[in-house]
Amino acid sequence: MSEGATAGPEPLAHRVSAMRVVVDFDKCKSNAVCMTIAPEVFEVRDDGYLYILQEEPPEALRPAMERCVRECPTGAISIEG
Amino acid sequence: MVASGGVVIVGASLAGLRTAQTLRDEGYDGTVTLIGAEPHLPYDRPPLSKEFLAGTATPDEVFLPLDKIDVECEFRLSTRAIGVDVAQRDVGLDTGENLRYDRLVIATGAHPRTVPGLADLDGVFLLRTIDDCLALKERLARGPRVVVVGAGFIGSEVAATCHGLGLDVTILEALPVPMERAVGALVGHRCARLHTDHGVTLRLGAGVTGLASDDTGRSVTAVALADGTLVPADVVVVGVGVTPASSWLADSGIDLDNGVRCDRWCRVLAGGQPVPDVVAAGDVARWYNPLFDEVMRVEHWTNAAEQGRAAALTLLHGEDAPVFDPVPYFWSDQYETKIQFVGRPGPDIQVVDGALDDDRFALAYGFDGRIVGALAFGRPARLMKLRNLIANRAPFPPPT
Numbered sequence: 001m002s003e004g005a006t007a008g009p010e011p012l013a014h015r016v017s018a019m020r021v022v023v024d025f026d027k028c029k030s031n032a033v034c035m036t037i038a039p040e041v042f043e044v045r046d047d048g049y050l051y052i053l054q055e056e057p058p059e060a061l062r063p064a065m066e067r068c069v070r071e072c073p074t075g076a077i078s079i080e081g
Numbered sequence: 082m083v084a085s086g087g088v089v090i091v092g093a094s095l096a097g098l099r100t101a102q103t104l105r106d107e108g109y110d111g112t113v114t115l116i117g118a119e120p121h122l123p124y125d126r127p128p129l130s131k132e133f134l135a136g137t138a139t140p141d142e143v144f145l146p147l148d149k150i151d152v153e154c155e156f157r158l159s160t161r162a163i164g165v166d167v168a169q170r171d172v173g174l175d176t177g178e179n180l181r182y183d184r185l186v187i188a189t190g191a192h193p194r195t196v197p198g199l200a201d202l203d204g205v206f207l208l209r210t211i212d213d214c215l216a217l218k219e220r221l222a223r224g225p226r227v228v229v230v231g232a233g234f235i236g237s238e239v240a241a242t243c244h245g246l247g248l249d250v251t252i253l254e255a256l257p258v259p260m261e262r263a264v265g266a267l268v269g270h271r272c273a274r275l276h277t278d279h280g281v282t283l284r285l286g287a288g289v290t291g292l293a294s295d296d297t298g299r300s301v302t303a304v305a306l307a308d309g310t311l312v313p314a315d316v317v318v319v320g321v322g323v324t325p326a327s328s329w330l331a332d333s334g335i336d337l338d339n340g341v342r343c344d345r346w347c348r349v350l351a352g353g354q355p356v357p358d359v360v361a362a363g364d365v366a367r368w369y370n371p372l373f374d375e376v377m378r379v380e381h382w383t384n385a386a387e388q389g390r391a392a393a394l395t396l397l398h399g400e401d402a403p404v405f406d407p408v409p410y411f412w413s414d415q416y417e418t419k420i421q422f423v424g425r426p427g428p429d430i431q432v433v434d435g436a437l438d439d440d441r442f443a444l445a446y447g448f449d450g451r452i453v454g455a456l457a458f459g460r461p462a463r464l465m466k467l468r469n470l471i472a473n474r475a476p477f478p479p480p481t
Contacts, residue, residue, distance in 0.1 A: 029414070029419075030419065031412050031421075032421070032464075032465055035461075035465050036410065036465065036468065039465075044465065045461070046441075046459075046462045046463060070102065070146070070148065073125070073127060
């Protein structure tokens with residue numbers, strides 16, 4: 001096996017199927033429930049705003065993302081893909 | 082007898098809905114029946130004292146999304162459960178029917194308390210349901226003088242909302258310190274200042290003895306205090322806490338003690354032993370939380386959601402389900418301040434960010450050398466880090 005086979009770019013198929021996290025910042029009230037479920041994706045900072053740490057989190061986080069969508073008290077989170 | 086079987090969930094609010102959704106998430110494909118006393122599908126209660134009352138949230142934003150609630154889920158609304166026979170596995174309904182279940186979820190929530198001796202006059206409101214909120218909202222549009230009885234979270238939020246609507250607001254609190262049981266005396270005083278800083282009148286140690294009415298004897302005109310004074314009022318909002326809605330279980334043999342007693346898996350107890358296939362969640366459930374080694378009942382949004390999920394996992398997996406050992410979390414929006422609280426209040430207090438007189442600060446509560454709680458005004462990130470320390474049973478005081 002050549003080195004290139006492992007060091008090459010991420011296969012395109014992985015990227016087009018990626019899940020994307022979308023936050024409606026008009027609805028977000030920074031209650032930080034998402035941060036308690038998925039701190040690797042969501043962080044409410046002390047300026048009072050929510051920051052998305054990974055807009056395209058790995059597939060393994062999908063159940064956690066779905067919980068965030070449901071548990072957000074203001075319904076501000078959605079996922080695409 | 083109406084045949085149903087499957088899972089019967091008594092209570093069609095947040096905890097009951099989350100139980101149903103989690104059952105589906107986990108692949109349960111049997112029948113799910115939700116019994117709701119109110120005529121409405123599940124909705125969110127936090128906006129009822131804030132955005133919905135203020136008119137900045139629409140009904141669409143208050144009703145909860147019903148994802149995973151499919152054709153095998155049935156809502157029986159405007160229907161109350163009046164008893165349960167855990168040996169026969171059936172729930173009695175106020176329609177005269179008996180509903181058979183294989184597994185039962187008790188999620189009936191809580192009822193607002195009132196002040197003993199308060200007459201049932203026009204202009205006096207409790208606030209628990211969306212119908213309560215709509216009635217109050219309509220009345221607030223007339224520009225009344227508002228008196229809020231009780232400076233707890235609901236009362237404080239209602240007062241802040243009414244102030245934001247440009248109304249004249251007075252808060253009456255019977256105790257010398259508001260919210261002392263929830264947040265301790267020191268923080269209670271700090272919370273009181275949110276009101277007075279905004280020009281809202283807060284009378285502490287003000288015991289309410291009755292109401293005065295107009296000539297017709299139908300409409301409220303003032304609130305009478307123990308010291309003889311009358312506080313003029315066109316609208317009175319009573320926010321003096323809630324009692325768990327468990328009286329319908331009085332003859333069931335289920336252990337009732339300030340709520341439905343449950344073990345660490347949210348399994349309902351009778352005579353101290355788990356009742357097979359019966360769990361409880363939300364405001365009505367008083368369960369053993371092993372993280373705090375304490376039997377607790379939590380009346381907040383996040384707990385209803387999390388406990389509904391935990392109760393569903395227990396129904397499906399028994400003792401293989403995770404124990405329910407959360408760090409309770411709640412928030413309250415008052416004026417421009419977001420108050421956030423995690424864990425339990427403790428006797429020791431350490432301010433870890435800013436100072437108590439600042440607009441923004443965070444502090445930790447300690448008990449027996451361990452951090453058990455934390456509170457912040459406008460410091461969400463700091464608070465969530467403290468929450469992790471609480472979950473990890475870290476020592477008190479925490480590093481600053």
